[in-house]
Amino acid sequence: MIIPEQPKIASFPENSKVWVYQSDREFSLEEQDYISEKLHSFISGWESHGRKLTGTFEIRFNRFIIIAVDESISDASGCSIDKSVVIIREIATHTGTNLLDRSLVAYKNASSPIHIIKFNEVSAAVKQGLITQETLIYNNTITCLQELIKNWELPAKSSWVSRFFNN
Template sequence: MEISENSRIWIYQANRVLNPVEQEQIQRRLNDFTSQWQAHGHQLTALAEIRYHRFIILMVDEARAGATGCSIDKSVNLMKELEDEFNINLFDRLNIAYRTSEDVTSCTREEFEALIETGKVTEDTIVFNNLVPTIKEL
């Protein structure tokens, strides 16, 4: 299925790296969810993927049918279920993810500020913005 680059997205960042088995199980749950995700009885054109072993991204092509409050609530409930099932935190907005030379890692805001002060994080460091609204802004 193709989805527009203008599709709306929601990014959920895990507080730790997901191992391959967890990623496979979570992706299966995401696929089941998006294949049946509806808004007011209309099937949503939706996909989901996991990036960098840490980010769960839900995508909805709203040109075809838009997500509504109730449909968004259903996706949030799924994320809460995944949190419980896999012992992860997907809703800590103060957990900052950034790219190191080897990997993507995360830390608290306070830890991140300390990394800036010590020069371990610089203006060249890629920091992930989990609030981007569309695919093209990823």
């Protein structure tokens, strides 16, 4: 199936609502095709209280699914957000990935791939030198496009991880 081109998230207003779902491993090309088809179908019919939502998605670094809604057109409601989580759960089940575990932390050093560790392992990773002050930490708690642009990838020294460094 040929999937029509989605609008780029970057073309949405900076106050657009954003959700980031992180996989515990990289997606294969086949899985990315499945995810794109599933999300395109979902977003093209996504509604909130009978009003069409203007949304889009991206898969970044073969690991993150980012969904955005332009709320200047129509707000996403609790029910419409719940429906998006149902789709994410279906994707997770189909791909055998964990997309909803908020206790997983993604980080990347200059020449390394993205690594995933549990939240409670971050302090030890800092002590072992696996995470340095310059290591990029992915902040998946962001809620709007402006935050995605400015605060999604942060050096550890500028993120919540900074508390584990000795000053």
